[in-house]
Amino acid sequence: MENTVNLKGRDFLKLLDYTPEEISYLIDLAAELKWKKRNGISADATNPADALRGKNVALIFEKTSTRTRCAFEVAAHDLGMGTTYLDPSGSQIGKKESIADTARVLAGMFDGIEYRGYEQAIVEELAEYSSVPVWNGLTNEFHPTQMLADLLTIQERFGHLEGIKLTYMGDARYNMGNSLMVACAKMGMHFTACTTAKYFPDQQLVSQCEDIAAQTGGSITLTEDVKAGTTGANVIYTDVWVSMGEPDEVWEERIKELSPYQVNRAVMDNADEQAIFMHCLPAFHDLKTKIGAQIAKRFGITEMEVTDEVFESTQSVVFEEAENRMHTIKAVMLATL
Numbered sequence: 001m002e003n004t005v006n007l008k009g010r011d012f013l014k015l016l017d018y019t020p021e022e023i024s025y026l027i028d029l030a031a032e033l034k035w036k037k038r039n040g041i042s043a044d045a046t047n048p049a050d051a052l053r054g055k056n057v058a059l060i061f062e063k064t065s066t067r068t069r070c071a072f073e074v075a076a077h078d079l080g081m082g083t084t085y086l087d088p089s090g091s092q093i094g095k096k097e098s099i100a101d102t103a104r105v106l107a108g109m110f111d112g113i114e115y116r117g118y119e120q121a122i123v124e125e126l127a128e129y130s131s132v133p134v135w136n137g138l139t140n141e142f143h144p145t146q147m148l149a150d151l152l153t154i155q156e157r158f159g160h161l162e163g164i165k166l167t168y169m170g171d172a173r174y175n176m177g178n179s180l181m182v183a184c185a186k187m188g189m190h191f192t193a194c195t196t197a198k199y200f201p202d203q204q205l206v207s208q209c210e211d212i213a214a215q216t217g218g219s220i221t222l223t224e225d226v227k228a229g230t231t232g233a234n235v236i237y238t239d240v241w242v243s244m245g246e247p248d249e250v251w252e253e254r255i256k257e258l259s260p261y262q263v264n265r266a267v268m269d270n271a272d273e274q275a276i277f278m279h280c281l282p283a284f285h286d287l288k289t290k291i292g293a294q295i296a297k298r299f300g301i302t303e304m305e306v307t308d309e310v311f312e313s314t315q316s317v318v319f320e321e322a323e324n325r326m327h328t329i330k331a332v333m334l335a336t337l
Contacts (some may be wrong), residue, residue: 062117075330104280194229
């Protein structure tokens with residue numbers, strides 16, 4: 001069947017803006033690009049990626065990142081494009097120059113703009129005033145490029161997305177909980193937020209996702225019960241308990257309130273026999289980080305959101321998931337440019 005999806009010139013700000021068909025197209029394109037890279041097939045005259053040679057993209061990072069930066073840079077270089085990285089001190093966005101003015105300045109020099117930072121409103125305003133595609137590398141509310149990588153990883157493991165049961169454990173109020181709920185609703189998957197009620201996603205977004213899921217055959221469940229929330233799950237997903245930019249003082253509160261929702265062997269054993277463990281990284285599963293060592297000294301714990309046993313187990317697909325950030329980001333850039 002001939003592909004009817006055309007995303008040229010589109011922004012990529014949140015999955016709520018995309019249809020299930022469009023999301024599937026990006027996942028399938030990413031899988032194709034991954035296969036080509038693995039098999040040493042580079043851009044040539046018969047490859048649409050050749051059309052991007054000589055183009056340039058701006059990467060605005062108000063929040064630093066290992067995976068997102070590397071994924072965008074390698075993906076852009078694979079497509080023949082140049083990149084300019086603007087770190088938190090390298091851009092005047094919102095400080096000495098308005099977001100609208102920044103968008104118009106960069107759009108005059110670049111063919112695409114990535115933004116990773118704070119409020120969703122910032123990337124939305126960038127897109128409003130930019131004449132070139134804008135891509136969301138992470139905001140407080142949404143993380144759509146991570147979602148494509150996660151969906152590709154799940155599809156690679158199970159062969160399909162529809163009907164998959166995904167349980168997210170931990171703080172589900174921000175970008176990861178929000179985005180996974182949206183992604184599952186869009187793709188006919190069953191999303192469960194398994195955490196204390198204080199950390200449930202925003203009710204307005206929950207209602208929106210319930211309406212979407214009603215059309216796709218998915219479902220949304222919020223529960224404080226670990227056993228009920230993880231029974232039969234195909235995917236167990238978690239993230240760090242304290243997000244980027246949050247003060248250190250909240251560690252004590254989060255450890256106390258979220259420790260019952262740690263992903264450990266008992267959780268994985270309660271899930272489906274073929275269940276996989278996912279994490280957007282970085283993860284505090286041992287004491288090999290400065291923060292991990294500090295937390296251990298302060299609170300006497302050696303593992304946080306996930307145990308080292310689960311993180312290093314054969315059920316863990318976190319590094320395949322991390323690699324897939326690059327393939328899916330490449331798909332987004334190729335499709336929208």
